[in-house]
Amino acid sequence: MAFTVFQSALFSNPSLFSRRRTFNFCIQFSSFSTASAFPSDKFQLHKKWRQPVSSVLELGGVKIAKDEIVRDDPTNNVPDSIFSKLGMQLHRRDQHPLGILKNAIYDYFDTNYPKKFDKFDDLCPIVSTIANFDDVLVPADHVSRSYNDTYYVDSETVLRCHTSAHQAELLRGGHTHFLVTGDVYRRDSIDSTHYPVFHQMEGVRVFTPVDWEASGNDATSYAAEDLKKCLEGLARHLFGGVEMRWIDTYFPFTNPSFELEIYFQDGWLEVLGCGVTEQEILKRSGRVDNVAWAFGLGLERLAMVLFDIPDIRLFWSNDERFTSQFSKGQLGIKFKPFSKYPPCYKDMSFWISDSFTENNLCEVVRGIAGDLVEEVKLIDNFTNKKGMTSHCYRIAYRSMERSLTDEEINDLQWRVREQVETKLRVVLR
Ligand code: DAH
Numbered sequence: 226m227a228f229t230v231f232q233s234a235l236f237s238n239p240s241l242f243s244r245r246r247t248f249n250f251c252i253q254f255s256s257f258s259t260a261s262a263f264p265s266d267k268f269q270l271h272k273k274w275r276q277p278v279s280s281v282l283e284l285g286g287v288k289i290a291k292d293e294i295v296r297d298d299p300t301n302n303v304p305d306s307i308f309s310k311l312g313m314q315l316h317r318r319d320q321h322p323l324g325i326l327k328n329a330i331y332d333y334f335d336t337n338y339p340k341k342f343d344k345f346d347d348l349c350p351i352v353s354t355i356a357n358f359d360d361v362l363v364p365a366d367h368v369s370r371s372y373n374d375t376y377y378v379d380s381e382t383v384l385r386c387h388t389s390a391h392q393a394e395l396l397r398g399g400h401t402h403f404l405v406t407g408d409v410y411r412r413d414s415i416d417s418t419h420y421p422v423f424h425q426m427e428g429v430r431v432f433t434p435v436d437w438e439a440s441g442n443d444a445t446s447y448a449a450e451d452l453k454k455c456l457e458g459l460a461r462h463l464f465g466g467v468e469m470r471w472i473d474t475y476f477p478f479t480n481p482s483f484e485l486e487i488y489f490q491d492g493w494l495e496v497l498g499c500g501v502t503e504q505e506i507l508k509r510s511g512r513v514d515n516v517a518w519a520f521g522l523g524l525e526r527l528a529m530v531l532f533d534i535p536d537i538r539l540f541w542s543n544d545e546r547f548t549s550q551f552s553k554g555q556l557g558i559k560f561k562p563f564s565k566y567p568p569c570y571k572d573m574s575f576w577i578s579d580s581f582t583e584n585n586l587c588e589v590v591r592g593i594a595g596d597l598v599e600e601v602k603l604i605d606n607f608t609n610k611k612g613m614t615s616h617c618y619r620i621a622y623r624s625m626e627r628s629l630t631d632e633e634i635n636d637l638q639w640r641v642r643e644q645v646e647t648k649l650r651v652v653l654r
């Protein structure tokens with residue numbers, strides 16, 4: 226794939242939390258309320274195509290039955306396909322690009338801050354809405370809280386949509402230097418750089434007055450300077466001598482907030498979000514006199530660039546032609562595509578209803594085609610004189626492992642059309 230195309234796609238994927246747009250199960254489920262605050266027909270769509278429930282998953286030593294996570298009620302929007310990803314923990318495999326990258330970042334912190342940072346990569350991804358949103362000051366009306374963007378297990382429990390969900394808990398637990406790596410979950414569009422499960426690493430460092438008093442700097446400037454120095458060093462460790470720039474931005478949890486971009490193969494690439502932790506977060510964790518910095522980075526985005534991996538679905542591939550190309554500790558290896566099978570495009574037009582969202586469409590398509598769907602793209606959109614809006618979507622089907630037969634694709638497309646019509650309440654044209 227031409228790098229420029231790939232790169233512009235990466236640019237279109239800023240953080241859910243930035244202005245530019247991005248339990249312990251571990252807690253009990255008995256508290257969910259069926260008096261729904263959510264438009265019910267939007268969630269009916271998850272009901273009928275669910276498989277019978279059987280499996281049990283072990284997460285961080287806790288056994289969780291599938292029917293606790295994937296349930297037929299309006300407060301739950303977790304499909305089977307997402308349940309099957311829980312517990313895969315790609316970031317804990319030393320031979321996997323995500324594990325190799327995690328370990329390379331660990332090496333940087335171990336070398337520069339020996340024995341300082343506590344590392345967590347096995348925290349339960351099922352968290353309370355309080356941990357995921359309130360504890361990090363995400364406003365009550367923030368888009369990331371919607372059922373359209375986040376997977377809810379019940380009205381008070383979500384699949385974490387960022388590793389920032391663990392910040393407050395770890396601060397309360399007395400940790401002052403830590404790295405949290407984990408799988409995170411977001412309902413999203415479908416293309417080569419978006420997948421509903423991806424991986425992040427969060428870093429936090431807390432300072433006490435003795436740290437900044439001698440510097441002559443105020444606490445916030447001291448933390449911001451230290452943060453930038455640390456992350457510039459990390460970027461050099463991963464990418465070598467690259468050009469970098471800092472962009473001012475907004476996150477609910479930090480002030481000031483920044484994004485780091487690096488100049489890589491002809492373009493600026495957003496690498497991470499970070500900032501000086503909001504004082505309120507520290508105060509609530511009992512650290513009134515302290516300041517802290519925090520950062521969050523997306524492992525797939527970095528790994529796609531570092532290993533030349535052209536499609537985010539490859540991270541989930543068990544094909545030996547993919548997995549055998551990577552080895553423990555080898556960050557510099559470039560992935561050699563083993564072959565590119567032809568894509569097959571199918572268009573679908575329909576009149577949308579008020580409750581239609583692209584994320585819901587993508588969930589239907591993924592539920593049927595799984596990783597055989599490469600892209601779902603809006604190619605036409607108009608409103609007629611009667612005020613009815615029509616969308617035409619082009620679906621690209623492509624396997625990374627084999628050629629698909631016409632029969633197979635026609636069957637998938639037929640099922641997609643059927644379910645789009647029944648579950649999304651749109652009218653096919
Ligand atoms: N949680 C943010 C996201 O998922 C990333 C992030 C930005 C984490 C800034 C941080 C931070 O800790 O300070 O988009």
